[in-house]
Amino acid sequence: MHGEPIEAVKNGVQTLLTTLKQDPYALETAYVSVITFDSSARQAVP
Known part of the structure; x- marks a missing residue:
């Protein structure tokens, strides 16, 4: 995912x-x- 979709996720x-x-x-x-x-799946905690 890149561009506008990932920016929308970041903003959300x-x-x-x-x-x-x-x-x-x-x-x-x-x-x-x-x-x-x-x-693989990875858990990222903000």
Whole structure:
């Protein structure tokens, strides 16, 4: 994935993280994980 689609994903993740950081309850209870896929799956934690 490259170009506009990956930029949309990056922007969406940034918006999600910004929104979660503004909610004290979410800071204590939410866990965000990104799984990447290539020749194998890898968990990337922002």
